[in-house]
């Protein structure tokens with residue numbers, strides 16, 4: 001007999017545990033709960049008195065059993081965006097995820113997506129039972145989501161049909177859980193930068209709340225300055241916080257790969273997926289001037305392709321592989337490098353150091369150096385006439401190619 005509990009915590013070491021919640025959701029004895037560990041990530045906690053050593057937890061673990069994964073570069077790629085400009089403005093990229101959820105909700109599918117909880121301190125997956133629930137899943141929340149109650153709902157309501165959104169590891173977990181119920185599920189994951197520690201998120205919430213008071217609204221991908229210059233918009237009971245994401249302490253740490261979950265650094269989902277469809281932002285040159293937002297999608301199964309074709313609220317066009325590679329660098333280079341001082345920053349955050357102070361200590365010098373390097377370009381951009389700039393851009397591109 002498999003010693004499942006011993007196995008899940010000894011074979012699936014912290015370095016390999018995605019915190020996807022599959023083990024906790026599948027456990028019939030409810031012997032496993034997901035709790036936030038010292039580093040600020042969900043990790044299974046096991047009650048040995050309840051465990052019956054059935055081994056189910058290990059069978060659904062995507063780290064132990066990834067199952068059949070589709071190769072992203074072999075799928076059909078598309079550029080797509082919501083026809084409705086309001087939907088496009090509310091969502092992170094082109095509004096593809098929201099449009100799919102809305103469309104399939106009217107066809108009897110229950111959307112599963114991530115929402116903020118407990119005054120924006122946590123993120124959790126819910127099963128949306130009404131259109132307003134789907135609205136609360138809109139927008140990327142850059143912190144790990146707890147999937148357990150949503151996954152348990154699917155298991156205890158096996159006659160339902162579901163359209164589920166999540167990180168590639170969460171969707172891999174759900175595919176393992178549903179097994180032969182596959183025809184009733186539409187699985188959608190996204191190109192994922194990784195999930196940062198709750199310690200980083202909580203420190204950011206603290207930094208903002210000091211300025212705004214108790215938070216009433218949080219958007220990480222607000223498009224008031226345009227899709228490429230997306231900003232964090234928070235409204236509290238005493239004020240408003242609005243800043244370009246790339247200029248926030250949180251955004252700078254996150255995008256410089258600090259405080260990510262350990263398995264994110266070695267994640268293989270950059271070029272592989274267990275989903276029917278992968279979505280993301282259409283970064284890269286093709287839509288570099290677009291202000292409203294464009295999604296990229298890669299159909300990995302017939303169901304994924306049908307999803308795109310049947311969702312009337314979306315405009316879509318097929319794109320060549322070269323544009324997928326240009327937009328999503330991790331398809332070719334999946335690994336993320338860990339900054340050398342990551343551990344020291346984590347320790348400071350765990351000890352409760354305020355985020356602005358941690359930023360001064362660990363990252364500000366790097367950004368100042370970057371700013372100095374880019375100063376001549378910024379100056380040229382500000383003073384040169386448009387025509388001269390476009391000639392220069394053309395010449396630089398020609399020299400590079």
Ligand SMILES: Cc1cc2nc3c(=O)[nH]c(=O)nc-3n(C[C@H](O)[C@H](O)[C@H](O)COP(=O)(O)OP(=O)(O)OC[C@H]3O[C@@H](n4cnc5c(N)ncnc54)[C@H](O)[C@@H]3O)c2cc1C
Nearest residue numbers: 091092093094095096097113114139141165192193280281
């Ligand atoms: C942690 C994270 C990292 C990402 N990294 C990248 C990246 O590197 N490159 C890239 O192109 N795109 C990335 N994305 C995806 C991107 O931000 C958009 O979510 C995607 O383009 C879909 O946007 P949309 O306009 O279609 O819909 P939106 O309405 O904005 O859809 C957001 C969807 O994501 C789900 N979601 C939100 N937060 C979470 C969460 N914490 N955990 C699980 N699911 C969540 C919601 O349920 C919803 O279905 C990331 C998203 C997240 C949450």
